[in-house]
Amino acid sequence: MSASISSKKVVSLNPDQKLYVIPSGGGYSCFGYDNAQRDTSHIATVLKREDLTPTADHYGTLAGYDLYRKACDAWASSINSKRTWFTPGTDPKVMKLLEQFRDDNRLIRIFLGDPKTGRDWCEENDVVGRIGRSTGSQKVPLLLAEEENWGGAILTDCVLRIMDANDRELYRHPLYQEPKLGMELETDPQMLAQGYTWSVHRDGQIQARFKSSFEASEYVCFMTGKRAMRYQDLQQALKAA
Incomplete structure (x- = not known):
């Protein structure tokens, strides 16, 4: 440094x-x-x-x-x-849980957002994995993808919610706001022509589009924390077990 x-x-x-x-x-x-x-x-x-x-x-x-x-x-x-470096301002409960998951090598689901407002950023990728740690003098927590030994640094002060692979909520920020998502039938002719039949909205804005109601509903359940992991995440976890 x-x-x-x-x-x-x-x-x-x-x-x-x-x-x-x-x-x-x-x-x-x-x-x-x-x-x-x-x-x-x-x-x-x-x-x-x-x-x-x-x-x-x-x-x-x-x-x-x-x-x-x-x-x-x-x-x-x-x-x-020699200790883990957490971004200043990280909740001690988040620190403890991330260290526990690193020691146990268990799958974790994190929800990231603005700690000042509690608004969930609705991050879809790089939110499920196992906890690792970087090298160097500031050893930051990493979220490792399944079957990988590398991953990205976690914005630990922006972790608003934590779940385990069994859909148990272990931490929730006092200001956390669960995103309100709604499913609608797709009406855009160009999207329909590409096979997209459903859309998911948040605050009047399209969040994502899907080719089946199953995919759309699974996305809503995943993003709102009704389920900690998507079907594809579960399949990868079972394959790695």
């Missing part, structure tokens, strides 16, 4: 999008001002390092990025680097 030369020579600022632009290999990666400030503050608190505590003057500056890198180096050399 550290560089051998000053960030002032390699990192640039994008004030419009509030991003640090960081050369990475042959390209660039980006890191938000808000995330840098948040993570630096979290590390300073956990390590009890007042010298790492960012101020308002650090926000969106190269000095702020340098302080972030210094905090990451301090984290890497501490005992905390």
Whole structure:
């Protein structure tokens, strides 16, 4: 996480999008001002390092990025680097459950959304799998697809609901709003010509289209949490068992 030369020579600022632009290999990666400030503050608190505590003057500056890198180096050399890194603001109950599922290697279903409003984002993909963990000094939880040993990082502070493969709800954010989805017969001639006979709506907007009522109803049950897993997920799980 550290560089051998000053960030002032390699990192640039994008004030419009509030991003640090960081050369990475042959390209660039980006890191938000808000995330840098948040993570630096979290590390300073956990390590009890007042010298790492960012101020308002650090926000969106190269000095702020340098302080972030210094905090990451301090984290890497501490005992905390052996533990799982959760996004600051993650509910302790979510932390505990994700660690339990990682230890047990059980299938999990997560629902992601806005923790400030409780609105479910209705994410359909990358929400069912097993919990793994990345390498490095900040070992973040990963959601691993069935029969795979790789996966994407989980936005742990945005987990609003957790279920197991037996359709049991284990966690629900206090503000969680179950999405209200409705099925309707498709009326668009172009969609009908392609075989799509049903559509699913949310807040007056089309969420998805399907070629059978079974597919549409299964989607609604999956997205609203009536079922933790879709038929295809169950088939993959049985095949891997």
